[in-house]
Amino acid sequence: MKINLTINGKSRTLEIHPSETLLETLRNNGFNGVKFGCGTGDCGACVILLNGEPVNSCQILTAAVEAESITTIEGIGSMDKPHPIQEELVKAGAIQCGYCTPGIVLSAYALLKSNLNPSIDEIKNGIDSHLCRCTGYVKIIEGIKNAAERMSSSPKHCFGNKSQ
């Protein structure tokens, strides 16, 4: 079957199987920043933004999101132009293998978009979907806190369109 989606601001028509997960569709179409960890909703590696909200793409059948808007890590920052959240996570030493990072950046992005002055507890809640096997979370939380402080001086430049 065919499905129309907006991915990172661009309209796309994709050929999918009705049993295909959004995680599979995205990876099959070159969005490899979306990671497969558990496939059961437990690890958060596959988190993307659906209409601006973090969701586990392994838990969604692509057919269910016809005409909706998806943001992957590729739509947030690039190697040449990383997003401030990505930069601050690097600076804080919050990345080792990096497998959990794309999902965490997207959850942090959604959190900071609605609250640029989150408490530590709010950050913990905002990233409660994510397992990190390497860093132990302290540095991730620190990186997000630093990103929030930095972004609060120019929020307009840090967030994309409304649906992101």
Next chain:
Amino acid sequence: MLVNVKNWYRPESVTGALSVMKKGGVIPYAGGTSFHRGGKITAAGMIDLRKLDLDFIHETESGTTIGACTRFKDIANYDFTDGRKILKEACSQAASTSLRNLITIGGSLSSIPPWSNIPAALLALNAEIEIAGTKASKFGIEKFLTEKPMDGTSLITRIYIPKSSGFGIYYRYSKTRFDYSLVDTAVYIEVKDEKIETIRIAVGNLLPKARRLPNLEESLKGLPINSERIADLVDKLEINPTSSSIASKEFRSNLVKVFIKRAFKQVG
């Protein structure tokens, strides 16, 4: 495994969805979070409920009506001010942020996994469940949980939560913030002249099925809200929880008692 799914239906009304269901071989899709835990789905088609306009929370004279496709996130963000905030608490503590953006109340009531945080909350609030289709009816939550009326040709459409002027308290215990809960407890208390007038206590996750504790409720009714007998009566509660590798029967049963006593302290 969903390999058998070959067709996708996007009805725009409940009637449309039910007529596809009548033909058989199809299952409803709401939040979609129950389909990826192993086990084979034999259905050849999915009926997408996401466009049925069943995602709403309305206030009426008698209480709150919640559409079956309303997500946990939206219930968690809703401004329940009276005892109904039991449901708000249950939805905001369940699962994780990204899953709460998907999981629906109707999907949770249809599948009722043993770790669900919805049944205890709805039992304490005396909720009613509206079903459309071959089993069309309004079920009290206890009857709904006992009879499990979902038969493949019916849909849960609405959940009714009566006005609840009393205190609503909800506790959930899990070993980490995002883990299945070992116990959840919902307590609804109305106090008149310093005495317990109405009391509903429901426990979930530690028994095969969430349930009220009618004997304990009966023994507490009429007692002064600060009575020391409350703790004694709660300590006498006999409950026989399931045990697992992470929580013994004794631990779970003790947790329930601590939660119930804590609820009374909060109110008293």
